[in-house]
Structures are given as structure tokens and as C-alpha cells.
Amino acid sequence: MSGNCFSRFEKKYLLTRDQYDGLREALDSRMREDIYGRYTTCNIYYDTEDDLLISRSMQKPSYKEKLRLRSYGTPEMDTIVYLEIKKKCQGIVSKRRIPLQLREAYDFTDRGIVPGHLKSRVEEQICEEIRFFLEKYPLQRKLYLAYDRLALSGAEDPEFRVTFDTAIRSRRTGLALEKGSSGLRLLPDDLILMEVKAAGAFPVWFAGLLTESGIRPVSFSKYGNIYRREHGAPMLWVTGSAYKRHGSRMKEPGSGKLEKQSPGSGHGREEIC
DSSP states (O other): OOOSOEEEEEEEEEEEHHHHHHHHHHHTTTEEEEEEEEEEEEEEEEEOTTOHHHHHHHTOOSEEEEEEEEEESSOOTTSEEEEEEEEEETTEEEEEEEEEEHHHHHHHHHHOOOOSOOOSHHHHHHHHHHHHHHHHSOOEEEEEEEEEEEEEEESSOTTOEEEEEEEEEEESSSOOGGGOSOOEEOSOTTEEEEEEEESSSOOHHHHHHHHHHTOOOBBOOHHHHHHHHHTTOOOEEEETTEEEETTTTBOSTTOOOBOOOOOOOOOEEEEEO
16 A cells, blocks of 8 residues: 555456345455455545546546545544556556655645655656646645445455445545545445456456356446536446446345446556556
8 A cells, every 4th residue: 555656457346235245255265354454545636626637537538647645544744645646548547656744745735845855766756747747737626535445355365455445425625634534425335346456367266256246347436426426417337338327227226236237348457656
């Protein structure tokens, strides 16, 4: 979590509560809670006054970029947080981030005061890239987004990670990480977002579990669906080339099952460097 440079493949899945319970039981013999275990991920997303970055991202361009500030749990002003620039080009996602005290991160993003104690040449390069990004766009704090995460790592391969996100929530006021993680929920309680991350191909045993459980990958954007909801549009996610609207994917209320999805790779390469 603290590294500045790594690469991985990543897929996302939306699970019903029944699918989650069954999968967690099956994973007990293969995976362990990683060193971070259970935690709350808190983020501030930056954008222009007219939401240029997220509205552009919603148009699915071949290239897009964004800036966010992330903490793990609710920080104090001297807590280390991560200022991160994220780009996507032709399906390849790159993320570069630097660790800063929260007050230093605010000074940098809000007042343009560049931190002066970076520990490596890589951090200096990332800092310069973020400085250029802040000059390129008139950015301001636009969205607070948090979620509770359970993180598992492979017993034999610790680089193989599976995370489960619940209570995805956001707010447009009180845009400060130190003000707690309250917000409006994005998904109903019976839907859980799973992310699977690996340096290469997923283990055969895990792919088999997904097939047996009927679990298929989706393309799901937390911020994108929040933005859609705020503008009166139904939430959606993508399986292969088919758009699924929130509500129409679900059978009768309380069934806890989703409509069958068409296969799709949903495969995204994530690089942090």
C-alpha cells in the first residue's frame, strides 16, 4: 500500500451477498487477510469547477487522467496520506503517487506549495508531474469518496490479492479527509464490489471458483456512477460490450441473485510507477 511503483492486472466483479458468502468460505484455505486486513479507504477527488475531468471520463476517451488524495482511515493533519495521479491510455492504467503529511498535501493542492523533503528521485519526478497537472487544470476539491475494504492475499503467492469493498459512500460537502468517512451510500447492502489483482494470470484454482459460482467480470466506476446518480441518470456498469443499468440487473427484490451476464474479459492492466 505504501509503494510508489508497481504493476498488476486487475478485474472487478459485483457480487450478491450469497455469492460473497460462498466465495469467502472457498477462499479460506487458499488466502489470508493481508497485513492491512480490514480498513477504510478515504479519498478526495479533484476536478475543475465544471467537472471537466469526470465528464470527459464518462465519454470513454482513449486517454483520461485524474488526481486524488487518499488515506487509510481518518487521518490527522500529520498523518501520512498519498497524493496520486492516475492516467488511462488505450486500456493501460498508470498510477503514480507520493506520501505526504496531510497538511503538506493540502498545501500542495490548494496553495501550490511544493513539498521539499521528498526521499528519492522517483518521488521528485512524481511530484513534478503532479505540479504540472495542477497547473494544467484549475483544480479544486470536488468529491469525498470512501469505502470499507477487506483485503486478502494468497497463502502461496502474496502478490495475488482479492479485495471486497462495502459501504461505498460519498459526499460533496466537508471535503476534508480529517472530517470522517460519512456519506451517501452508492450500492444496496446486498451488493459487494470485489477486485482481483495479480502480477500475471490468475491462479487456475481461482478461475475455477469464479466459473463454478457464475461470477463474471464487470467494468464499474465508483466515481462515474456517483456522477450519473447526481445528474438523474441510472447507474450502470459494463460486462463485455453490454451496458447493465442498476435495478434491471436484479431479479425480484430479496432474491439476492443477478441476471445472467454475458462473458467479458473485463481485463485491465494497472501500473503504478
